[in-house]
Amino acid sequence: MNTAPLTPDFIPHEWRPVASAELIDDFVRVAWADGAVFDAYSLWLAENADGYGLEPMTRESMLEPRDLPSPADLSAATIDGDGALALDWSDGRRVRIHPGWLRYIADDAHLPASALPVQTMWTAADFSEPPTIDGSQILDDDDVLDEWIATLVQYGLCRLADTPTDLDFVGRLIRHVGPIRDTNFGPIWSVQLKPNPDSTAYTGLNLGQHTDLPTREVPPGFQFLHCVENTVLGGWSRMSDGWAVVEAIRSEHPGAYEALTTLEWVFMNRAKDAEHRWIGPIIDHGGRRQPLTLRAFYPVRSAPHMDRSDVPRAYESLRVFAEMARDPRFQVVYPFRPGDLVGFDNRRILHGRDGFESGGARHLRGCYADHDDFHSRLRVLRRDRTHQQSSTKASNTRPITSHEVPA
Numbered sequence: 001m002n003t004a005p006l007t008p009d010f011i012p013h014e015w016r017p018v019a020s021a022e023l024i025d026d027f028v029r030v031a032w033a034d035g036a037v038f039d040a041y042s043l044w045l046a047e048n049a050d051g052y053g054l055e056p057m058t059r060e061s062m063l064e065p066r067d068l069p070s071p072a073d074l075s076a077a078t079i080d081g082d083g084a085l086a087l088d089w090s091d092g093r094r095v096r097i098h099p100g101w102l103r104y105i106a107d108d109a110h111l112p113a114s115a116l117p118v119q120t121m122w123t124a125a126d127f128s129e130p131p132t133i134d135g136s137q138i139l140d141d142d143d144v145l146d147e148w149i150a151t152l153v154q155y156g157l158c159r160l161a162d163t164p165t166d167l168d169f170v171g172r173l174i175r176h177v178g179p180i181r182d183t184n185f186g187p188i189w190s191v192q193l194k195p196n197p198d199s200t201a202y203t204g205l206n207l208g209q210h211t212d213l214p215t216r217e218v219p220p221g222f223q224f225l226h227c228v229e230n231t232v233l234g235g236w237s238r239m240s241d242g243w244a245v246v247e248a249i250r251s252e253h254p255g256a257y258e259a260l261t262t263l264e265w266v267f268m269n270r271a272k273d274a275e276h277r278w279i280g281p282i283i284d285h286g287g288r289r290q291p292l293t294l295r296a297f298y299p300v301r302s303a304p305h306m307d308r309s310d311v312p313r314a315y316e317s318l319r320v321f322a323e324m325a326r327d328p329r330f331q332v333v334y335p336f337r338p339g340d341l342v343g344f345d346n347r348r349i350l351h352g353r354d355g356f357e358s359g360g361a362r363h364l365r366g367c368y369a370d371h372d373d374f375h376s377r378l379r380v381l382r383r384d385r386t387h388q389q390s391s392t393k394a395s396n397t398r399p400i401t402s403h404e405v406p407a
């Protein structure tokens with residue numbers, strides 16, 4: 001067999017021989033023995049071909065669009081003896097295309113949702129505590145790491161139990177996955193009582209259900225809280241799936257839903273050395289490809305940014321949101337034990353805590369990360385194991401943002 005042509009990625013594609021190839025109106029129609037058919041445009045093939053546009057070290061395309069050939073320059077499309085697609089160009093060059101890579105594209109396995117679990121809505125009827133995994137070996141066992149990230153993506157919430165309780169563990173774990181999302185609170189921060197707090201998180205106050213950092217254009221995707229010490233009475237955590245809360249508001253309080261999704265507020269953080277601002281609705285369904293973003297952190301909601309006549313109903317909708325977010329139907333309520341590390345989707349999951357007295361010590365170490373880096377890590381973990389199993393259209397996955405678009 002000839003050497004397999006390079007592909008425009010670093011994925012070890014299975015060899016999936018092409019059964020037929022036909023040049024039709026500047027597209028190459030390739031078909032496989034199982035009936036799958038894919039139309040590949042000539043210039044797209046040129047960009048991605050080993051021996052044409054593909055730069056072999058980086059696997060990126062090096063052809064500027066103005067340097068692309070004419071579609072008519074593709075003179076023939078055939079199959080070589082190994083089942084690779086062979087393309088002849090008018091300048092005399094012949095390139096081969098990896099048939100497994102073509103099949104990977106044909107199967108939509110290159111789409112962002114591929115290899116990621118489907119998001120699942122949950123309520124208190126589904127869990128009494130967060131989905132929990134033994135975290136004692138997570139830095140050494142990729143199967144545990146896979147399960148943890150997959151659970152985070154699926155439910156937006158996962159607790160690791162029995163992790164080390166040193167102050168640096170959460171940083172080691174998140175850096176094991178990807179970059180930490182730094183903020184003006186620092187890359188890793190401690191949630192504990194502070195004498196001069198710059199956030200209500202650093203007091204013993206009750207914290208209503210919220211998401212962090214609505215003052216940012218793109219709030220952090222995931223938040224992690226690692227309990228290194230806890231001897232206080234109270235301070236239990238409360239989590240609810242904001243997706244479920246939003247859907248309940250939509251069906252039970254349509255007027256409030258309309259106000260929460262359309263009326264905008266200015267958000268501004270309160271810090272002596274930072275001044276982040278953003279404008280948006282409380283429930284932000286975003287654009288077509290953007291995930292649901294809840295901006296529910298009332299301590300930094302600055303001012304209504306709406307017509308005067310809308311302000312009273314905007315406030316009434318806030319009350320509805322807060323009451324629904326606190327509704328026992330949706331909440332799991334649980335204590336933090338030393339060694340617990342709770343991760344959650346900061347744009348989807350509403351989190352809060354009960355107040356606590358200052359009689360003991362409560363110390364959480366926290367940090368943020370972006371969705372992208374967790375998704376990337378999971379894809380790479382699964383690259384060798386699962387992507388080739390989906391030889392048909394990815395029927396077991398759907399875009400992870402599919403729930404954000406109102407029906």
Ligand SMILES: [Fe+2]
Pocket residue numbers: 201210211212351
């Ligand atoms: Fe928070």
